[in-house]
Amino acid sequence: xENYKKIIQQRLWAMGLFAMSCGSICLVGGASGLFxxxxxxxxxxxxxxxxxxxxxxxxxxxCVFFLVRYxxxxxxxxxxxxxxxxxxxxxxxxxxxxTGVRLQKIVCFPLLFSxxxxxxxxxxxxxxxxxxxxxxxxxxxxxxxxFNKIM
Numbered sequence: 075x076e077n078y079k080k081i082i083q084q085r086l087w088a089m090g091l092f093a094m095s096c097g098s099i100c101l102v103g104g105a106s107g108l109f110x111x112x113x114x115x116x117x118x119x120x121x122x123x124x125x126x127x128x129x130x131x132x133x134x135x136x137c138v139f140f141l142v143r144y145x146x147x148x149x150x151x152x153x154x155x156x157x158x159x160x161x162x163x164x165x166x167x168x169x170x171x172x173t174g175v176r177l178q179k180i181v182c183f184p185l186l187f188s189x190x191x192x193x194x195x196x197x198x199x200x201x202x203x204x205x206x207x208x209x210x211x212x213x214x215x216x217x218x219x220x221f222n223k224i225m
Contacts, residue, residue, distance in 0.1 A: 078158050086144040093137035100130045122193045173217040
């Protein structure tokens with residue numbers, strides 16, 4: 075259990091660092107007008123700017139959620155044990171392997187950042203990458219539902 079506690083502490087630091095960097099980007103970019111300088115013109119530019127802010131705020135909210143969850147787990151042995159059991163449950167691990175949840179995370183986050191960068195240059199590439207992310211997520215969710223029913 076001590077090894078798992080160290081893993082949770084590492085995750086806590088990583089989430090905190092990521093949340094602070096996203097918050098810094100949002101504050102510095104918003105205060106200095108950096109995002110507005112490079113935003114494309116027209117209706118797409120407004121959508122793209124809102125999309126960027128939405129993604130950053132979503133990342134911050136997810137980080138805060140996980141930070142609170144990890145802090146609660148580190149302070150309560152019972153919650154830590156429940157998290158360990160849930161994370162290492164053989165059925166859940168097998169379903170995650172079959173559905174490719176880990177692969178989805180590895181692929182979708184870089185695609186999302188690529189979509190944000192591509193949005194500065196081409197609306198078509200931006201929407202294509204967002205459609206690809208949506209399709210991958212949809213297929214992974216469908217497979218997860220299927221394997222949860224048959225296993």
